[in-house]
Amino acid sequence: MKESAKVLKDNDVVEHIFYHEWIGGGNGTHETHYYITRGRVGARKREKDAEERNNKITVELQLRKRQQEERDKKMI
Known part of the structure; x- marks a missing residue:
């Protein structure tokens, strides 16, 4: 089978x-x-998925900000 x-x-x-x-x-x-x-x-599953997406976006934005700050420091 x-x-x-x-x-x-x-x-x-x-x-x-x-x-x-x-x-x-x-x-x-x-x-x-x-x-x-x-x-x-279920609603809780949708809510959990949305939280995970938001967390990933937040981490990505923090990483981009940090990289930009490092680039700015190098230019000074």
Whole structure:
């Protein structure tokens, strides 16, 4: 038996597509079953993702400011 899962995220909807591929014994039987589940991403998860994005932006801006200050010091 072979199992795989794929996750798609679009507009806060998470979709899981699972499929089970079954290959039988000597007679070569082969079947694939698909199971699809959907759910909404919770408000706390969206909030946490936004916090992480903001933190990354803040760190990036601090780094750029520090680099600019170093360049300014070299020019003096």
